[in-house]
Amino acid sequence: MGRLDHKIAVVTAGASGMGLASARRFAAEGAAVVIADLDGDAADRAAAEILAEGGEAKPLRTDVASVASLRRLMRFVQDEYGRLNVLFNHAGVPGPPGLDLTEEQFDRTVDINLKSQFFGTSLAVPLLRAAAPSASIIYTSSISGLMAAPSSPLYGMTKGGTQILMRSVARQLGPDGIRANAICPGPTNTPMLRTFVDPDRVGLADDEDFAQQVAVRAERIPLRRAAEPADTAEVALFLASDESRYVTGTWIPVDGGLSA
Template sequence: MTGMKDQIVLITGGAAGMGLASAKALAEEGATIIIADRNGEAAEHAAAAISATGGIAVAQQTDVSSLGQLRALFDFIEKEFGRLNVFFSNAGLGGANGFDVTEEQFDQVFDVNLKSHFFGTNFAVPLMRACAPQASIIYTSSIRGFRAHEGTPLYCMSKAGILMLARSAARWLGPDRIRVNAICPGGVETAFPQEWLGLTDEQFQAIQQKSASAVPLGRIGQPEEVAALVKFLASDQSLYITGTAMTVDGGSSA
Protein backbone atom coordinates (compact mmCIF):
# COMPACT_ATOMS: atom_id res chain seq x y z
CA MET A 1 0.00 0.00 0.00
CA THR A 2 1.39 3.38 -0.99
CA GLY A 3 0.34 6.96 -0.67
CA MET A 4 -0.78 7.10 3.00
CA LYS A 5 2.35 8.32 4.75
CA ASP A 6 1.89 11.74 6.34
CA GLN A 7 -1.76 11.97 5.28
CA ILE A 8 -4.35 13.45 7.63
CA VAL A 9 -7.37 11.19 8.12
CA LEU A 10 -10.60 11.96 9.96
CA ILE A 11 -12.81 9.08 11.08
CA THR A 12 -16.16 9.81 12.69
CA GLY A 13 -17.50 7.03 14.87
CA GLY A 14 -13.88 6.00 15.11
CA ALA A 15 -13.73 4.72 18.68
CA ALA A 16 -15.08 1.23 18.05
CA GLY A 17 -16.03 -1.36 15.47
CA MET A 18 -15.33 -0.66 11.81
CA GLY A 19 -14.19 2.88 12.55
CA LEU A 20 -11.54 1.76 15.02
CA ALA A 21 -10.37 -1.08 12.79
CA SER A 22 -9.97 1.41 9.95
CA ALA A 23 -8.14 3.86 12.18
CA LYS A 24 -5.64 1.18 13.14
CA ALA A 25 -5.18 0.02 9.54
CA LEU A 26 -4.55 3.53 8.22
CA ALA A 27 -2.25 4.42 11.12
CA GLU A 28 -0.15 1.38 10.26
CA GLU A 29 0.32 2.92 6.79
CA GLY A 30 1.71 6.13 8.32
CA ALA A 31 -1.39 8.31 8.34
CA THR A 32 -2.21 10.69 11.18
CA ILE A 33 -5.64 9.76 12.50
CA ILE A 34 -8.24 12.03 14.05
CA ILE A 35 -10.75 9.87 15.92
CA ALA A 36 -14.04 11.69 16.41
CA ASP A 37 -16.69 10.00 18.50
CA ARG A 38 -19.64 10.93 20.69
CA ASN A 39 -18.00 8.84 23.41
CA GLY A 40 -15.00 11.00 24.25
CA GLU A 41 -13.50 8.53 26.71
CA ALA A 42 -13.63 5.71 24.15
CA ALA A 43 -12.05 8.01 21.56
CA GLU A 44 -9.20 8.79 23.96
CA HIS A 45 -8.63 5.09 24.62
CA ALA A 46 -8.61 4.34 20.88
CA ALA A 47 -6.09 7.11 20.16
CA ALA A 48 -3.88 5.91 23.03
CA ALA A 49 -3.96 2.34 21.71
CA ILE A 50 -2.83 3.50 18.28
CA SER A 51 -0.10 5.70 19.77
CA ALA A 52 1.12 2.79 21.91
CA THR A 53 1.88 0.80 18.75
CA GLY A 54 3.83 3.62 17.13
CA GLY A 55 0.99 5.30 15.24
CA ILE A 56 -0.19 8.89 15.43
CA ALA A 57 -3.74 9.57 16.58
CA VAL A 58 -5.67 12.28 18.37
CA ALA A 59 -9.17 12.13 19.84
CA GLN A 60 -11.99 14.63 19.54
CA GLN A 61 -15.29 14.20 21.36
CA THR A 62 -17.93 15.07 18.78
CA ASP A 63 -21.64 14.50 18.45
CA VAL A 64 -22.00 14.59 14.65
CA SER A 65 -25.74 15.22 14.90
CA SER A 66 -24.89 18.73 16.15
CA LEU A 67 -23.82 21.05 13.35
CA GLY A 68 -22.10 23.22 15.92
CA GLN A 69 -19.93 20.36 17.16
CA LEU A 70 -19.31 19.16 13.61
CA ARG A 71 -18.19 22.62 12.56
CA ALA A 72 -15.91 22.82 15.62
CA LEU A 73 -14.32 19.51 14.63
CA PHE A 74 -13.30 20.83 11.23
CA ASP A 75 -12.16 24.11 12.75
CA PHE A 76 -9.85 22.06 14.97
CA ILE A 77 -8.46 20.18 11.96
CA GLU A 78 -7.86 23.42 10.06
CA LYS A 79 -6.07 24.97 13.02
CA GLU A 80 -3.93 21.94 13.91
CA PHE A 81 -3.20 20.46 10.48
CA GLY A 82 -4.32 22.93 7.80
CA ARG A 83 -5.53 20.16 5.50
CA LEU A 84 -7.43 16.90 5.30
CA ASN A 85 -6.62 14.05 2.93
CA VAL A 86 -9.24 11.49 3.90
CA PHE A 87 -12.68 11.91 5.45
CA PHE A 88 -14.16 8.58 6.53
CA SER A 89 -17.68 9.62 7.49
CA ASN A 90 -18.55 6.49 9.40
CA ALA A 91 -20.75 7.53 12.33
CA GLY A 92 -24.12 5.82 12.25
CA LEU A 93 -27.17 5.09 14.35
CA GLY A 94 -29.69 2.26 14.31
CA GLY A 95 -32.45 4.29 15.91
CA ALA A 96 -36.10 3.50 16.31
CA ASN A 97 -37.55 0.51 14.49
CA GLY A 98 -40.89 0.13 12.77
CA PHE A 99 -43.19 2.79 11.38
CA ASP A 100 -44.78 3.97 14.62
CA VAL A 101 -42.09 6.52 15.49
CA THR A 102 -42.07 10.09 16.74
CA GLU A 103 -40.74 13.08 14.84
CA GLU A 104 -37.91 13.25 17.36
CA GLN A 105 -36.95 9.63 16.69
CA PHE A 106 -37.10 10.24 12.94
CA ASP A 107 -34.88 13.30 13.18
CA GLN A 108 -32.42 11.53 15.46
CA VAL A 109 -31.70 8.85 12.86
CA PHE A 110 -31.43 11.23 9.92
CA ASP A 111 -29.34 13.77 11.83
CA VAL A 112 -26.63 11.16 12.40
CA ASN A 113 -27.03 8.89 9.39
CA LEU A 114 -27.47 11.48 6.65
CA LYS A 115 -27.24 15.10 7.76
CA SER A 116 -23.81 14.60 9.34
CA HIS A 117 -22.43 13.14 6.11
CA PHE A 118 -23.86 15.97 4.00
CA PHE A 119 -22.65 18.84 6.16
CA GLY A 120 -19.44 17.04 7.06
CA THR A 121 -18.65 16.93 3.35
CA ASN A 122 -19.31 20.66 3.01
CA PHE A 123 -16.99 21.39 5.93
CA ALA A 124 -14.32 18.96 4.72
CA VAL A 125 -14.03 20.05 1.09
CA PRO A 126 -12.16 23.35 1.66
CA LEU A 127 -9.51 21.40 3.60
CA MET A 128 -9.29 18.67 0.95
CA ARG A 129 -9.00 20.62 -2.28
CA ALA A 130 -5.28 21.25 -1.84
CA CYS A 131 -4.65 17.54 -1.20
CA ALA A 132 -5.92 16.25 -4.56
CA PRO A 133 -5.53 13.72 -6.05
CA GLN A 134 -4.83 12.14 -2.65
CA ALA A 135 -8.20 13.27 -1.40
CA SER A 136 -10.89 10.75 -0.61
CA ILE A 137 -14.29 10.88 1.06
CA ILE A 138 -15.74 7.56 2.20
CA TYR A 139 -19.24 7.13 3.60
CA THR A 140 -20.51 4.14 5.54
CA SER A 141 -23.81 3.06 4.07
CA SER A 142 -25.14 -0.52 4.31
CA ILE A 143 -26.56 -3.29 2.18
CA ARG A 144 -29.81 -2.10 3.77
CA GLY A 145 -29.42 0.99 1.61
CA PHE A 146 -30.58 -1.00 -1.40
CA ARG A 147 -32.16 -4.09 0.15
CA ALA A 148 -34.98 -3.07 2.48
CA HIS A 149 -35.97 -4.65 5.76
CA GLU A 150 -39.54 -4.09 6.89
CA GLY A 151 -38.55 -3.69 10.53
CA THR A 152 -36.01 -0.88 10.09
CA PRO A 153 -37.43 1.70 7.64
CA LEU A 154 -35.63 4.73 9.10
CA TYR A 155 -32.27 2.99 9.02
CA CYS A 156 -32.81 1.72 5.46
CA MET A 157 -34.01 5.10 4.19
CA SER A 158 -31.07 6.94 5.70
CA LYS A 159 -28.55 4.47 4.34
CA ALA A 160 -30.13 4.69 0.89
CA GLY A 161 -29.75 8.46 1.05
CA ILE A 162 -26.02 8.05 1.57
CA LEU A 163 -25.73 6.18 -1.72
CA MET A 164 -27.22 9.08 -3.67
CA LEU A 165 -25.11 11.54 -1.69
CA ALA A 166 -21.98 9.65 -2.77
CA ARG A 167 -23.02 9.79 -6.42
CA SER A 168 -23.97 13.46 -6.27
CA ALA A 169 -20.82 14.47 -4.40
CA ALA A 170 -18.63 12.47 -6.78
CA ARG A 171 -19.97 14.51 -9.70
CA TRP A 172 -19.66 17.75 -7.78
CA LEU A 173 -16.10 17.12 -6.62
CA GLY A 174 -14.73 15.28 -9.64
CA PRO A 175 -13.26 18.45 -11.18
CA ASP A 176 -11.42 19.02 -7.88
CA ARG A 177 -10.06 15.44 -8.07
CA ILE A 178 -11.68 14.56 -4.75
CA ARG A 179 -13.02 11.03 -4.85
CA VAL A 180 -16.26 10.09 -3.09
CA ASN A 181 -17.38 6.52 -2.47
CA ALA A 182 -19.65 4.55 -0.15
CA ILE A 183 -19.03 1.23 1.51
CA CYS A 184 -21.96 -1.11 2.14
CA PRO A 185 -21.23 -3.63 4.87
CA GLY A 186 -23.47 -6.59 5.55
CA GLY A 187 -23.36 -8.38 8.86
CA VAL A 188 -20.16 -7.46 10.71
CA GLU A 189 -19.12 -8.67 14.15
CA THR A 190 -19.38 -5.51 16.21
CA ALA A 191 -21.36 -4.46 19.27
CA PHE A 192 -23.54 -2.13 17.19
CA PRO A 193 -26.44 -4.48 16.33
CA GLN A 194 -26.62 -5.91 19.84
CA GLU A 195 -26.79 -2.46 21.41
CA TRP A 196 -29.25 -1.23 18.78
CA LEU A 197 -31.69 -4.10 19.30
CA GLY A 198 -31.14 -4.39 23.06
CA LEU A 199 -30.30 -8.08 22.94
CA THR A 200 -28.78 -10.31 25.59
CA ASP A 201 -25.54 -12.07 24.73
CA GLU A 202 -27.43 -15.31 24.18
CA GLN A 203 -30.00 -13.69 21.91
CA PHE A 204 -27.30 -11.92 19.96
CA GLN A 205 -25.29 -15.09 19.42
CA ALA A 206 -28.39 -16.92 18.20
CA ILE A 207 -29.13 -14.17 15.68
CA GLN A 208 -25.50 -14.09 14.56
CA GLN A 209 -25.52 -17.82 13.92
CA LYS A 210 -28.77 -17.59 11.98
CA SER A 211 -27.44 -14.65 9.96
CA ALA A 212 -24.20 -16.46 9.17
CA SER A 213 -26.10 -19.41 7.75
CA ALA A 214 -27.72 -17.09 5.17
CA VAL A 215 -24.39 -15.65 3.98
CA PRO A 216 -22.93 -17.41 0.91
CA LEU A 217 -19.49 -17.44 2.52
CA GLY A 218 -21.05 -18.92 5.64
CA ARG A 219 -19.92 -16.42 8.27
CA ILE A 220 -20.25 -12.91 9.65
CA GLY A 221 -17.66 -10.37 8.54
CA GLN A 222 -14.92 -8.90 10.69
CA PRO A 223 -14.27 -5.16 11.20
CA GLU A 224 -10.77 -5.64 9.79
CA GLU A 225 -12.27 -6.85 6.50
CA VAL A 226 -14.24 -3.64 6.19
CA ALA A 227 -11.11 -1.70 7.12
CA ALA A 228 -9.26 -3.30 4.21
CA LEU A 229 -11.78 -1.78 1.80
CA VAL A 230 -11.57 1.59 3.54
CA LYS A 231 -7.79 1.48 3.28
CA PHE A 232 -8.02 0.76 -0.45
CA LEU A 233 -10.46 3.62 -1.09
CA ALA A 234 -8.32 5.98 0.98
CA SER A 235 -5.13 5.14 -0.88
CA ASP A 236 -3.73 6.11 -4.25
CA GLN A 237 -4.57 2.61 -5.50
CA SER A 238 -8.13 3.83 -6.09
CA LEU A 239 -7.40 7.10 -7.89
CA TYR A 240 -9.84 6.27 -10.71
CA ILE A 241 -12.69 5.09 -8.50
CA THR A 242 -15.39 7.54 -7.52
CA GLY A 243 -19.17 7.59 -7.24
CA THR A 244 -19.34 3.90 -6.35
CA ALA A 245 -21.03 1.83 -3.64
CA MET A 246 -18.92 -1.20 -2.70
CA THR A 247 -20.37 -4.10 -0.77
CA VAL A 248 -18.43 -6.08 1.80
CA ASP A 249 -20.99 -8.66 2.83
CA GLY A 250 -19.80 -12.18 2.05
CA GLY A 251 -22.18 -12.33 -0.90
CA SER A 252 -25.35 -11.53 1.04
CA SER A 253 -26.57 -9.05 -1.55
CA ALA A 254 -25.71 -11.23 -4.56
Protein backbone atom coordinates in the same frame (compact mmCIF):
# COMPACT_ATOMS: atom_id res chain seq x y z
CA MET B 1 6.61 3.03 2.90
CA GLY B 2 3.02 2.95 4.13
CA ARG B 3 0.05 3.15 1.82
CA LEU B 4 -1.13 6.35 3.56
CA ASP B 5 2.20 8.00 4.34
CA HIS B 6 1.89 11.78 4.81
CA LYS B 7 -1.91 11.66 4.65
CA ILE B 8 -4.34 13.19 7.14
CA ALA B 9 -7.52 11.26 7.92
CA VAL B 10 -10.66 11.94 9.94
CA VAL B 11 -12.78 9.00 11.09
CA THR B 12 -16.13 9.79 12.68
CA ALA B 13 -17.28 7.26 15.28
CA GLY B 14 -13.65 6.20 15.24
CA ALA B 15 -13.48 4.97 18.84
CA SER B 16 -15.17 1.59 18.42
CA GLY B 17 -16.18 -1.12 15.96
CA MET B 18 -15.51 -0.59 12.28
CA GLY B 19 -14.47 3.01 12.88
CA LEU B 20 -11.74 2.04 15.33
CA ALA B 21 -10.54 -0.82 13.13
CA SER B 22 -10.26 1.63 10.23
CA ALA B 23 -8.52 4.30 12.30
CA ARG B 24 -5.94 1.76 13.48
CA ARG B 25 -5.44 0.47 9.95
CA PHE B 26 -5.00 3.99 8.56
CA ALA B 27 -2.45 4.83 11.24
CA ALA B 28 -0.55 1.59 10.67
CA GLU B 29 -0.17 2.62 7.03
CA GLY B 30 1.26 6.02 7.92
CA ALA B 31 -1.73 8.37 8.22
CA ALA B 32 -2.19 10.92 10.96
CA VAL B 33 -5.69 10.11 12.19
CA VAL B 34 -8.22 12.33 13.97
CA ILE B 35 -10.63 10.15 15.94
CA ALA B 36 -13.91 12.05 16.16
CA ASP B 37 -16.38 10.40 18.51
CA LEU B 38 -19.25 11.41 20.77
CA ASP B 39 -17.63 9.37 23.56
CA GLY B 40 -14.64 11.55 24.35
CA ASP B 41 -13.15 9.07 26.83
CA ALA B 42 -13.32 6.27 24.26
CA ALA B 43 -11.69 8.55 21.68
CA ASP B 44 -8.88 9.25 24.15
CA ARG B 45 -8.36 5.53 24.71
CA ALA B 46 -8.40 4.77 21.00
CA ALA B 47 -5.82 7.46 20.26
CA ALA B 48 -3.64 6.17 23.09
CA GLU B 49 -3.80 2.65 21.63
CA ILE B 50 -2.71 3.91 18.24
CA LEU B 51 0.13 5.92 19.75
CA ALA B 52 1.27 2.85 21.68
CA GLU B 53 1.32 0.92 18.40
CA GLY B 54 3.62 3.54 16.87
CA GLY B 55 1.01 5.45 14.91
CA GLU B 56 -0.17 9.06 15.04
CA ALA B 57 -3.65 9.91 16.31
CA LYS B 58 -5.48 12.75 17.99
CA PRO B 59 -8.87 12.43 19.70
CA LEU B 60 -11.65 14.97 19.52
CA ARG B 61 -15.06 14.68 21.13
CA THR B 62 -17.51 15.34 18.31
CA ASP B 63 -21.28 15.23 18.10
CA VAL B 64 -21.85 14.59 14.40
CA ALA B 65 -25.52 15.54 14.74
CA SER B 66 -24.42 19.11 15.53
CA VAL B 67 -23.21 21.33 12.71
CA ALA B 68 -21.39 23.49 15.26
CA SER B 69 -19.51 20.43 16.51
CA LEU B 70 -18.60 19.40 12.96
CA ARG B 71 -17.37 22.92 12.34
CA ARG B 72 -15.11 22.64 15.41
CA LEU B 73 -13.79 19.34 14.06
CA MET B 74 -12.80 20.87 10.72
CA ARG B 75 -11.31 23.90 12.45
CA PHE B 76 -9.21 21.50 14.54
CA VAL B 77 -7.95 19.78 11.39
CA GLN B 78 -7.20 23.14 9.80
CA ASP B 79 -5.22 24.31 12.82
CA GLU B 80 -3.33 21.05 13.24
CA TYR B 81 -2.66 20.05 9.63
CA GLY B 82 -4.00 22.59 7.14
CA ARG B 83 -5.42 19.90 4.83
CA LEU B 84 -7.40 16.67 4.79
CA ASN B 85 -6.75 13.67 2.57
CA VAL B 86 -9.37 11.27 3.88
CA LEU B 87 -12.78 12.00 5.35
CA PHE B 88 -14.41 8.78 6.55
CA ASN B 89 -18.04 9.66 7.30
CA HIS B 90 -18.64 6.52 9.32
CA ALA B 91 -20.91 7.51 12.24
CA GLY B 92 -24.36 5.97 12.24
CA VAL B 93 -27.09 4.46 14.40
CA PRO B 94 -29.66 1.70 13.85
CA GLY B 95 -33.05 3.01 12.93
CA PRO B 96 -36.03 2.33 15.19
CA PRO B 97 -38.27 -0.50 13.95
CA GLY B 98 -41.44 -0.06 11.94
CA LEU B 99 -43.29 3.06 10.89
CA ASP B 100 -44.95 4.12 14.14
CA LEU B 101 -42.20 6.49 15.26
CA THR B 102 -41.95 9.71 17.17
CA GLU B 103 -40.63 12.82 15.51
CA GLU B 104 -37.72 12.72 17.96
CA GLN B 105 -36.77 9.18 16.85
CA PHE B 106 -37.00 10.22 13.21
CA ASP B 107 -34.89 13.34 13.67
CA ARG B 108 -32.17 11.56 15.68
CA THR B 109 -31.74 8.86 13.03
CA VAL B 110 -31.67 11.32 10.15
CA ASP B 111 -29.36 13.72 11.99
CA ILE B 112 -26.73 11.08 12.74
CA ASN B 113 -27.00 8.94 9.62
CA LEU B 114 -27.50 11.56 6.93
CA LYS B 115 -27.30 15.16 8.09
CA SER B 116 -23.88 14.52 9.60
CA GLN B 117 -22.59 13.17 6.29
CA PHE B 118 -23.91 16.13 4.31
CA PHE B 119 -22.49 18.81 6.60
CA GLY B 120 -19.32 16.84 7.34
CA THR B 121 -18.67 16.80 3.61
CA SER B 122 -19.62 20.43 3.06
CA LEU B 123 -17.41 21.73 5.85
CA ALA B 124 -14.46 19.55 4.80
CA VAL B 125 -14.35 20.66 1.17
CA PRO B 126 -11.75 23.45 1.59
CA LEU B 127 -9.46 21.06 3.48
CA LEU B 128 -9.96 18.32 0.90
CA ARG B 129 -9.22 20.73 -1.95
CA ALA B 130 -5.94 21.57 -0.22
CA ALA B 131 -5.00 17.88 -0.42
CA ALA B 132 -6.27 17.22 -3.97
CA PRO B 133 -5.77 15.25 -6.12
CA SER B 134 -5.01 12.89 -3.23
CA ALA B 135 -8.34 13.45 -1.50
CA SER B 136 -10.99 10.84 -0.73
CA ILE B 137 -14.38 10.90 0.97
CA ILE B 138 -15.66 7.56 2.23
CA TYR B 139 -19.26 7.13 3.36
CA THR B 140 -20.58 4.24 5.40
CA SER B 141 -23.88 3.21 3.88
CA SER B 142 -25.25 -0.31 4.33
CA ILE B 143 -26.70 -3.16 2.34
CA SER B 144 -29.93 -1.66 3.70
CA GLY B 145 -29.21 1.22 1.32
CA LEU B 146 -29.16 -1.24 -1.59
CA MET B 147 -32.17 -3.41 -0.79
CA ALA B 148 -35.34 -3.29 1.28
CA ALA B 149 -35.02 -2.81 5.03
CA PRO B 150 -38.44 -3.99 6.32
CA SER B 151 -37.38 -4.06 9.97
CA SER B 152 -36.53 -0.34 9.83
CA PRO B 153 -37.69 1.60 6.77
CA LEU B 154 -36.21 4.75 8.30
CA TYR B 155 -32.75 3.17 8.51
CA GLY B 156 -33.02 2.06 4.88
CA MET B 157 -34.13 5.55 3.87
CA THR B 158 -31.09 7.18 5.46
CA LYS B 159 -28.65 4.65 4.01
CA GLY B 160 -30.23 4.97 0.58
CA GLY B 161 -29.85 8.72 0.96
CA THR B 162 -26.15 8.19 1.61
CA GLN B 163 -25.86 6.46 -1.77
CA ILE B 164 -27.35 9.40 -3.66
CA LEU B 165 -25.33 11.91 -1.63
CA MET B 166 -22.12 10.02 -2.41
CA ARG B 167 -22.82 9.80 -6.12
CA SER B 168 -23.80 13.47 -6.33
CA VAL B 169 -20.67 14.54 -4.43
CA ALA B 170 -18.50 12.40 -6.69
CA ARG B 171 -19.89 14.19 -9.74
CA GLN B 172 -19.65 17.64 -8.20
CA LEU B 173 -16.18 17.41 -6.63
CA GLY B 174 -14.49 15.14 -9.15
CA PRO B 175 -13.19 18.09 -11.20
CA ASP B 176 -11.49 19.34 -8.01
CA GLY B 177 -9.58 16.06 -7.63
CA ILE B 178 -11.77 14.80 -4.76
CA ARG B 179 -13.15 11.26 -4.93
CA ALA B 180 -16.25 9.95 -3.13
CA ASN B 181 -17.26 6.32 -2.56
CA ALA B 182 -19.37 4.30 -0.14
CA ILE B 183 -18.93 1.09 1.82
CA CYS B 184 -22.05 -1.02 2.35
CA PRO B 185 -21.49 -3.38 5.28
CA GLY B 186 -23.70 -6.36 5.96
CA PRO B 187 -23.98 -8.00 9.39
CA THR B 188 -20.77 -7.14 11.23
CA ASN B 189 -19.56 -8.30 14.61
CA THR B 190 -19.82 -4.99 16.47
CA PRO B 191 -21.99 -3.87 19.41
CA MET B 192 -24.54 -2.53 16.91
CA LEU B 193 -25.11 -6.04 15.55
CA ARG B 194 -27.07 -6.93 18.67
CA THR B 195 -29.71 -4.42 17.62
CA PHE B 196 -29.92 -5.76 14.08
CA VAL B 197 -30.37 -9.39 15.11
CA ASP B 198 -33.09 -8.28 17.52
CA PRO B 199 -35.11 -5.88 15.34
CA ASP B 200 -38.09 -5.85 17.69
CA ARG B 201 -35.79 -4.67 20.49
CA VAL B 202 -37.17 -7.29 22.90
CA GLY B 203 -33.71 -7.95 24.31
CA LEU B 204 -31.80 -11.19 23.86
CA ALA B 205 -31.58 -13.18 27.08
CA ASP B 206 -27.82 -13.72 27.12
CA ASP B 207 -24.73 -13.98 24.96
CA GLU B 208 -25.54 -17.58 24.05
CA ASP B 209 -28.91 -16.53 22.64
CA PHE B 210 -27.22 -13.71 20.75
CA ALA B 211 -24.58 -16.04 19.28
CA GLN B 212 -27.30 -18.46 18.20
CA GLN B 213 -29.23 -15.72 16.43
CA VAL B 214 -26.07 -14.57 14.65
CA ALA B 215 -25.35 -18.15 13.55
CA VAL B 216 -28.87 -18.51 12.14
CA ARG B 217 -28.50 -15.31 10.11
CA ALA B 218 -25.03 -16.31 8.93
CA GLU B 219 -26.58 -19.29 7.18
CA ARG B 220 -28.14 -16.84 4.71
CA ILE B 221 -24.73 -15.33 3.89
CA PRO B 222 -22.85 -17.10 1.08
CA LEU B 223 -19.56 -16.90 3.02
CA ARG B 224 -21.39 -18.28 6.08
CA ARG B 225 -20.19 -15.78 8.66
CA ALA B 226 -20.78 -12.26 9.87
CA ALA B 227 -18.09 -9.76 8.96
CA GLU B 228 -15.44 -8.60 11.38
CA PRO B 229 -14.58 -4.89 11.70
CA ALA B 230 -11.25 -5.57 9.97
CA ASP B 231 -13.12 -6.64 6.82
CA THR B 232 -14.55 -3.14 6.45
CA ALA B 233 -11.26 -1.52 7.48
CA GLU B 234 -9.40 -3.17 4.61
CA VAL B 235 -11.90 -1.82 2.08
CA ALA B 236 -11.74 1.63 3.69
CA LEU B 237 -7.95 1.52 3.40
CA PHE B 238 -8.20 0.81 -0.32
CA LEU B 239 -10.60 3.72 -0.83
CA ALA B 240 -8.43 6.01 1.29
CA SER B 241 -5.24 5.18 -0.61
CA ASP B 242 -4.03 6.25 -4.02
CA GLU B 243 -4.56 2.66 -5.16
CA SER B 244 -8.18 3.72 -5.77
CA ARG B 245 -7.20 6.98 -7.49
CA TYR B 246 -9.52 6.29 -10.45
CA VAL B 247 -12.42 4.95 -8.40
CA THR B 248 -15.20 7.39 -7.57
CA GLY B 249 -18.98 7.47 -7.43
CA THR B 250 -19.40 3.82 -6.54
CA TRP B 251 -20.13 1.54 -3.60
CA ILE B 252 -18.58 -1.67 -2.34
CA PRO B 253 -20.72 -4.18 -0.44
CA VAL B 254 -18.84 -5.84 2.44
CA ASP B 255 -21.47 -8.44 3.16
CA GLY B 256 -20.11 -11.87 2.28
CA GLY B 257 -22.34 -11.98 -0.80
CA LEU B 258 -25.62 -11.32 1.01
CA SER B 259 -26.76 -8.69 -1.49
CA ALA B 260 -25.64 -10.64 -4.58
